[in-house]
Amino acid sequence: MPTLSPTHLLALLEGQGLGVEYQPIVDVASGSTIGHEALARFRCADGRCLSPEQVFCTLHHSPLSLFQLELKIKKLQIRHAPEAGLLFLNIDQDAFATFLGEERHPLVELLAGHPRAVVEIIENSSTSDAQVSIAMLGRFGSAGIPMALNDIGAHDSLVSLDVLARVDYLKLARDWLDRLAGPYGQPLLHGLLDFARQSGKTVILEGVETAEHLQLARRLGIGLVQGYLFRPRFVQVWAPPGESAQRPEPARALA
Template sequence: MSDSEAQTAGGCSRCRDLPSLPFEFTMAFQPIVDIEQRTVFAYEALVRGLKGEGAFEILSQVTEENRYQFDQACRIKAIELAARLKVTCGLSINFLPNAVYEPKSCIKATLEAAERYHFPCDHIIFEVTESEPVGDPAHLGAIFKEYRAQGFTTAIDDFGAGHAGLNLLADFQPGIIKLDMALIRDIDSNKIRQSIVEGVFHTTRELGIDVIAEGVETVAELGVLQRMGIRLFQGYLFARPAVEQLPEVHYPNSSPTE
């Protein structure tokens, strides 16, 4: 089955007979590491051009008319490549909630791709960015509910960067939140950011939600976050994204007990 066929297989009437995407893309992979276990917790699939062009160049071609096809194609491409690269940990995929018409129907192509490429559904993490406006919060809640029912993990990306903030967390309890890199940058020398992150981490721990600190670039940032109790990290300190490859992971020495 081709990607275009998979995009519309079993979908609702709004999803059938749509044209193919007018552009091509691939995926880069960046690890999310468990610093305590010194293992890869998951790989995030990040959109790239076929020649390694950045995400912006691809996303700038996404329109209201092709948003659904793009969202579905991203899921399928990520699963296909992860299976080819023999990913055995988690696979984190970004999704566009405004491209999901009806959660139960729109997830069918993802389920079919997971079966076709023999990739376990319980290894898939679906991220929605907090910075993307969601016109219908109830719709996002229905998506999260359906995804959890199918065995997927859900995550809120860029937490702290958008308008919803803690209201989004109050309405939807995902399995994971990813702290926005703006909160992480220079946190070792910024007491205000430290207080905010500590407060968020305390709340999520009470709710049983895992926290990933993204955008970590220095050993000093890592050390402060480790001392707070955070163990999952993503950023250039560990590895840069690699197009259609799993990059080598660097585990720096930090001082979490200082």
């Protein structure tokens, strides 16, 4: 993946071109929105959108700059969050690790002040990721902040049983929708759902794009879903530097 130019990165770190998209988490039985996941969005001065993955991957070579951007984005996501419901916030593991050796952690302190915040941990891709995930569980958990494990079952991820056992929400990757046709998909998923029910965890199915996907979640007994089927409910906010963010607007296709 090509890296971004220093000019683009400096603009982002100065607070230019920062945005957030709120994607609803929907109750399968009632169709109501129970909360939102806040996702980072970035764009250049000319309005072209930048890939969040590209931005964060480039900044992983500079941990403090990565943390600086993550903190800016989290403040924006909290400041302009919908007034009701839970707010799910992805925390970059490498950004979090930057302050692991410090007595006070700015991200923990920021989220501890938001009573509806739920911290999402990204599924692990290495042993070191799992170690940071466990550290995140300890720091955020001590602050009384609920935790979710994101992208469970994604094709390129690993599962830490310690993390799986300690989070409050299990977010199933869209990969399960394709995996169910294979020989092991259904027993694996049913085992995971049984574990969630017996341990009192809430399951959210991601990647729901069609009415058939929604019906499948209903048949499986999954209570909450998220995905592009609900795109009309997406909300984007773009924050000009030094100003309050623009009024929330319905999501539109990204260029």
